[in-house]
Amino acid sequence: MNRITLAAAIALTALLAGCASSQSGSAYERRQARQEMTVRLGVVEGVRQVTIEGTKSPVGAVAGAGIGGLAGSNIGGGRGATAGAILGAVAGGVAGAAVEEQVTRKNGLEITVRLENGQIIAVTQEADEAFHPGERVRVLKGSGATRVTH
Numbered sequence: 001m002n003r004i005t006l007a008a009a010i011a012l013t014a015l016l017a018g019c020a021s022s023q024s025g026s027a028y029e030r031r032q033a034r035q036e037m038t039v040r041l042g043v044v045e046g047v048r049q050v051t052i053e054g055t056k057s058p059v060g061a062v063a064g065a066g067i068g069g070l071a072g073s074n075i076g077g078g079r080g081a082t083a084g085a086i087l088g089a090v091a092g093g094v095a096g097a098a099v100e101e102q103v104t105r106k107n108g109l110e111i112t113v114r115l116e117n118g119q120i121i122a123v124t125q126e127a128d129e130a131f132h133p134g135e136r137v138r139v140l141k142g143s144g145a146t147r148v149t150h
Helices: 002-018 058-072 080-103
Strands: 038-052 106-115 121-127 134-141 144-147
Touching: 038 121, 106 134, 121 144
Parallel strands: none
Antiparallel strands: 038 106, 038 134, 106 121, 134 144
16 A cells, blocks of 8 residues: 555545534534433433444545545556546445444443323434433423433
């Protein structure tokens, strides 16, 4: 792997790490700060482990295509280098998209809560806090997000 390809791979990794967003019960987006939220109380009925898909933006594909095209252009000379660049870009784009999704994937929980009014709801969020059936919890809703907290 030449220096340019290595530098591009490092840049792709840093870029993808920056794209990761949190769906944590403890993390708030900047726009959610200082916003009123509705608080409902309830009891955890059940907890199920789930996987929260990673992001699928064009960033991974574009970065992968760039790295793949650069790497592929080092194959042969003349038309061979051009063909290698094209094939490398296509393969790199597919690989980059897959890497982005995998890197930003999170472990999550689907938490089923029976609210005090008898209504049963389910909230899926990042698995950064443990919940157990029978626990009393708060369900916070506002700014387009709902989360379960202790």
